[in-house]
Amino acid sequence: MSGEILDNRGRGQAAWNWPSIHPEGRKFALIAAAISAFFAFMAWETLAWPTAVLVLCIAAFFRDPQRVTPRGDNLVVAPADGLITLITKTPPPRELQIDDGSGSGGMGEEAVTRISIFMSVFDVHINRSPIGGTVRRVIYIPGKYLNAGLDKASEENERQHIMVERGDGLKIGFTQIAGLVAKRIVPFVKPGDMLAAGQRVGLIRFGSRVDVYLPAGTEPKVLLGQKTIAGETVLAEIGQQPLIEGVSQ
Template sequence: MKFYERPLMNMLKIVAVPMHKEGRKFVAIFAAITLLLALIWEPLFWLGCGATVWCYYFFRDPVRVIPQQEGLVLSPADGIVSLIQEVVAPPELDLGDAPVCRVSVFMNVFNCHVNRAPIAGTVRQIAYHKGQFLNASFDKASELNERNSLMIETEAGARIGVVQIAGLVARRIVCFVREGDPVRIGHRFGLIRFGSRLDVYLPAGVSPLVCVGQTAVAGETILADLAAPGTARKGIAE
């Protein structure tokens, strides 16, 4: 390999990211509209090209390197850790009435929206709730917004709740798994279209290893360690 080929290949991997199949029809629609705009006015054509590229970028599905240490809880979404609170989990998750730690990851319209399983186990519960479309960064979005809730149980019996929450722009939550399905840690289990949030409910006594404001990467960022609950971390923005 010549000296200039490796940097070129690395650049192509960054730019030519694979797209999830859920995005194909949307990119096709954007492209078709762009062609129609070209017949109306050339500047509109270029705006359409930009929108089509953005749509492709929105549905990107990059390869992730998944940590395999037993007991790790990974972020199910790309985005910013927006909230860390002790709350009672939604009843449909069957996690009891005692408060547990909830870690919320907010995704804007520029984040990758493919959702990945935070832990390996079996999907025991799935419950879909219709609701509002408030800004997903609001705390009350967990209760009022449209959402899809999953409870995953590990082989050791630990239960993790993960909730896909529709946001201000999002109008469609997609879930690829069913009750009873086994999932691998980092396994793609769903997708939310156009801005949203995911909540992860940790088992009682487990503290998060991330801080509010921290950037999370789906399938790579460690939210918690069930084998070493420890104490919650603190962060300083600089």
């Protein structure tokens, strides 16, 4: 199904498939499988079975399912699977505000809407670009490993800022944030790369969060407490400011 065009009138074909394992996780799965095989060869069943289960857990964590990304010039899609835990007004991080001398200005100091998506260890951890455009910044910042659900994790935890600029100059920034268990942010992109909306940009190992900074004048089309699917869930439509209410049930 990769690269196929599908629509809301039945064009295309869709079928369930086992998700692939991202190459970043295959080495860990192979190491665990080798250890499990060794324990089984030695007839140490009390160790062989737990390590065999560990292989399955690693494969599940690094799963990389295909996604169908809605097409639309003004659509902003979710960069991460997870739970929307915070929606607030705040200026973008300083690293995304300032002009870094690269010829592409920052997002400015004006407060914009930030959507925080918390990823548990059970969620897919491949992150995707919310819009199509050119990668202007990839900035890694070392830091702490506080609970990623805390608001202050945006400023104190290990994190990586990415800014993508559309052809018309509109910019969106998003931040990969490590959490209590996450110990490494793995980028797949670099400044100058061209991206399509929903394209893979990196992953965070073992539980974390992604913050998205919407452009000024844009409000989310999702609700606090809603689950998102990376590359599929529409977070917002640029220039639209709807008030949407929901009921927890």
